[in-house]
Amino acid sequence: MDGSRREFLKLAGLTAIGATGxxxxxxxxxxxxxxxxxxxxSSDGVRLAMVVDLRKFSRDGxxxxxxxxxxxxxxxxxxxxxxPKNEVKWIWTEDFETAFHSQEFHFIREDxxxxxxxxxxxxxxxxxxxxxxxxxxxxxxxxxxxxxxDWHRCIGCxxxxxxxxxxxxxxxxxxxxxxxxxxxxxxxxxxxxxVEKCTFCEERLARGQQPACVEVCSNDEIVFGDLNDPGSKxxxxxxxxxxxRRKSGLGTQPEVYYVIDDPRTLQEFAPAAVxxxxxxxxxA
Amino acid sequence: MYDAGKIxxxxxxxxxxxxxxxxxxxxxxxxxxxxxxxxxxxxxxECVEARDFMVANHMDLLNQWRDAVVRTGTRDYVSTLNxxxxxxxxxxxxxxxxxxxxxxxxACHTYLAVSPYCWDCHVEPKGAD
Numbered sequence: 079m080d081g082s083r084r085e086f087l088k089l090a091g092l093t094a095i096g097a098t099g100x101x102x103x104x105x106x107x108x109x110x111x112x113x114x115x116x117x118x119x120s121s122d123g124v125r126l127a128m129v130v131d132l133r134k135f136s137r138d139g140x141x142x143x144x145x146x147x148x149x150x151x152x153x154x155x156x157x158x159x160x161x162p163k164n165e166v167k168w169i170w171t172e173d174f175e176t177a178f179h180s181q182e183f184h185f186i187r188e189d190x191x192x193x194x195x196x197x198x199x200x201x202x203x204x205x206x207x208x209x210x211x212x213x214x215x216x217x218x219x220x221x222x223x224x225x226x227x228d229w230h231r232c233i234g235c236x237x238x239x240x241x242x243x244x245x246x247x248x249x250x251x252x253x254x255x256x257x258x259x260x261x262x263x264x265x266x267x268x269x270x271x272x273v274e275k276c277t278f279c280e281e282r283l284a285r286g287q288q289p290a291c292v293e294v295c296s297n298d299e300i301v302f303g304d305l306n307d308p309g310s311k312x313x314x315x316x317x318x319x320x321x322x323r324r325k326s327g328l329g330t331q332p333e334v335y336y337v338i339d340d341p342r343t344l345q346e347f348a349p350a351a352v353x354x355x356x357x358x359x360x361x362a
Numbered sequence: 363m364y365d366a367g368k369i370x371x372x373x374x375x376x377x378x379x380x381x382x383x384x385x386x387x388x389x390x391x392x393x394x395x396x397x398x399x400x401x402x403x404x405x406x407x408e409c410v411e412a413r414d415f416m417v418a419n420h421m422d423l424l425n426q427w428r429d430a431v432v433r434t435g436t437r438d439y440v441s442t443l444n445x446x447x448x449x450x451x452x453x454x455x456x457x458x459x460x461x462x463x464x465x466x467x468x469a470c471h472t473y474l475a476v477s478p479y480c481w482d483c484h485v486e487p488k489g490a491d
Contacts, residue, residue: 267483269483
């Protein structure tokens with residue numbers, strides 16, 4: 079009797095050790111794979127990205143506005159005037175220091191200081207917005223990395239608006255048609271209670287066109303292409319120039335890059351204007 | 363049964379009154395005119411699928427198109443009717459022929475009291491004939 083109890087307790091103890099040991103091994107294995115999975119550029123297929131050349135934007139003061147207008151007109155983005163609560167935006171500007179406020183700038187170059195910087199959805203490689211969507215109304219496309227939206231499926235919970243660290247998502251508090259004068263019938267509007275944002279013009283890409291903002295730029299001020307193709311324009315520009323991304327420290331892997339080289343390197347394009355820009359003169 | 367005569371007469375009167383709308387309409391009423399759809403005026407004679415299929419299943423087909431375009435990025439639809447390829451687009455393909463929403467979509471939907479939410483977002487063609 080005693081002997082069998084002793085044997086039983088031994089066996090029970092060994093089983094307990096074995097069970098906890100196995101589960102802790104599994105837990106640590108899980109943790110390492112969770113950190114290993116992200117922050118790597120997708121290696122297969124197409125990875126669309128955009129490079130905004132701030133050197134060139136600093137030379138053409140109205141270009142950013144024209145990009146915004148082309149985009150918002152093509153996608154029926156409503157305009158509610160100076161009403162920040164109801165504002166809906168796919169592409170917009172902030173001054174340079176605000177746009178890159180996580181990086182500290184002291185005594186920065188005049189051609190960057192306070193300059194309106196074109197901002198849009200970064201189509202992150204590791205997008206936080208898609209993780210929080212309870213209805214899969216937003217997701218990252220496997221084929222090209224676009225962070226896509228399905229407005230049929232959005233229930234307006236606004237988790238994604240909170241999750242996006244770039245302010246790229248807008249909520250329709252009002253019926254957007256109230257803020258539209260001309261409606262382009264080739265693109266739907268949204269309805270009240272739906273979140274919207276830039277889609278890298280996936281509907282234009284599908285028809286073989288460039289995104290609306292890229293099309294406005296006649297001199298490669300914005301370059302758009304496949305990051306996985308070493309010969310693409312975006313890769314060439316990134317290889318040759320100094321580019322930064324917004325809040326890269328968050329690990330979201332934003333895929334919109336901003337070239338911040340000295341504009342004097344642009345001499346091959348327009349020598350006279352470039353010298354003005356470098357000296358902080360008039361950028362009109 | 364007590365007062366069987368009164369009860370049975372009363373029941374008959376009640377049934378007659380309760381069903382009066384039905385037999386009144388059957389005897390004297392005119393059946394409401396079935397909606398007449400305006401067919402395309404652009405010379406096109408066939409839809410993306412057979413007419414009967416479209417009448418019964420256009421809503422399912424539209425849902426399939428929506429999911430294909432938005433969720434998988436597929437935009438070409440190959441018709442089983444004529445093997446032609448169509449762009450899966452409500453405003454470009456459907457409304458290209460059925461350009462008048464009031465006389466086409468709404469005619470049946472109003473008759474049947476259904477209110478699909480397509481047009482909350484999608485935009486009907488302007489200046490339809």
